[in-house]
Amino acid sequence: MKILLLADDGIKKDAFVNAAKQIKGSVEVIVEEITEYGMEALQIIETQGADAVPVPGGMLRNTDVDVLVGSITTPLSKKVLDMFPNLKVIGLCRAGIENIDMDEVKRRGIVVVNGLGRNAEAVSDMTMAIMLSELRNVARSYKDVTTDLDSWRKEWPSTPYLPHMAECKVGVFGFGMIGRLVAKKCAGFGSEILVYDPFVDDEAVKALGYTPVSKEELFKQADIVTIHARFVEETRGIVGRKEIESMKPTAYFVNTARSGLLDNDALLEALQNHRIGGAALDVFPEEPLPADSPWRKLDNCTVTAHMAGGVMAARDYAAKLVVSAVLSTIRGEKVPQLVTKDTVETDAYKAWAKEAEKEFF
Numbered sequence: 386m387k388i389l390l391l392a393d394d395g396i397k398k399d400a401f402v403n404a405a406k407q408i409k410g411s412v413e414v415i416v417e418e419i420t421e422y423g424m425e426a427l428q429i430i431e432t433q434g435a436d437a438v439p440v441p442g443g444m445l446r447n448t449d450v451d452v453l454v455g456s457i458t459t460p461l462s463k464k465v466l467d468m469f470p471n472l473k474v475i476g477l478c479r480a481g482i483e484n485i486d487m488d489e490v491k492r493r494g495i496v497v498v499n500g501l502g503r504n505a506e507a508v509s510d511m512t513m514a515i516m517l518s519e520l521r522n523v524a525r526s527y528k529d530v531t532t533d534l535d536s537w538r539k540e541w542p543s544t545p546y547l548p549h550m551a552e553c554k555v556g557v558f559g560f561g562m563i564g565r566l567v568a569k570k571c572a573g574f575g576s577e578i579l580v581y582d583p584f585v586d587d588e589a590v591k592a593l594g595y596t597p598v599s600k601e602e603l604f605k606q607a608d609i610v611t612i613h614a615r616f617v618e619e620t621r622g623i624v625g626r627k628e629i630e631s632m633k634p635t636a637y638f639v640n641t642a643r644s645g646l647l648d649n650d651a652l653l654e655a656l657q658n659h660r661i662g663g664a665a666l667d668v669f670p671e672e673p674l675p676a677d678s679p680w681r682k683l684d685n686c687t688v689t690a691h692m693a694g695g696v697m698a699a700r701d702y703a704a705k706l707v708v709s710a711v712l713s714t715i716r717g718e719k720v721p722q723l724v725t726k727d728t729v730e731t732d733a734y735k736a737w738a739k740e741a742e743k744e745f746f
């Protein structure tokens with residue numbers, strides 16, 4: 386049997402070489418690298434699908450593998466999957482599945498494991514950073530002081546209603562790994578935590594000392610709304626004009642997840658008309674932002690360049706995490722990173738895994 390590990394600009398070859406040290410058996414380990422494009426392909430894949438980028442040559446030198454572990458920009462469209470007739474398991478070093486044609490892998494009975502949790506600390510840290518920056522006008526003051534040498538400005542549009550974090554109700558929309566870390570970090574400031582996640586039991590939320598609420602109540606009550614939902618077709622535009630217009634006039638909206646989760650036009654209008662207090666955004670419908678983008682011109686929005694999960698520690702850890710999750714899945718263990726939970730129960734996969742275990746360990 387063979388396993389192919391595919392590095393790229395996001396996760397370098399050395400990280401996969403180190404991750405492969407977890408494999409102790411006789412399976413043939415191949416480490417290749419995607420060099421045709423860099424991290425600019427990430428936005429293309431996320432918005433247009435895996436077919437929108439060329440098939441990298443590094444993928445085509447070894448198409449007879451049983452397991453493929455891809456990096457951040459690895460495209461796994463139907464066209465690519467057609468080239469891998471023996472593929473039984475796919476590991477992907479990102480928390481989503483945007484790179485993969487999921488209908489096709491399910492049809493073929495391929496098991497998919499992702500990098501859930503790989504950058505949870507990084508994204509939750511960034512959420513806190515831009516949240517606090519917007520609340521306290523940190524970025525605006527820095528820009529003002531360093532570009533206008535005669536300025537020492539202390540008054541901003543939000544100055545009349547700036548809160549203490551300890552006085553804020555923080556609404557956490559999505560209570561997965563990142564949402565839980567953000568809740569914990571905000572609670573450390575003394576904030577009251579409201580949680581909306583229809584897939585998490587209310588008692589589990591209460592056990593952590595937080596308050597479960599409906600989506601409607603979260604937007605009405607929260608002083609800060611921070612969104613951490615997975616972006617799939619079912620969650621596209623899950624935060625619409627209705628939710629944004631129901632926010633307090635002094636409330637803030639934070640998004641370090643995906644721009645496709647919300648009605649960006651509605652949020653932009655609310656900010657331009659100062660119907661809400663402000664926003665802190667790391668993701669946008671078009672990236673990089675055009676020079677004339679209205680998002681660049683707001684005086685009540687902290688803007689960063691889609692870098693919440695981009696710390697190198699998180700990227701290198703992702704390779705180790707996903708290889709480990711693939712090995713655990715082959716052993717029959719149920720890990721949080723397992724995406725295709727039904728596929729591992731099929732007779733065909735179980736028969737393959739029984740033989741694979743002899744070579745991977």
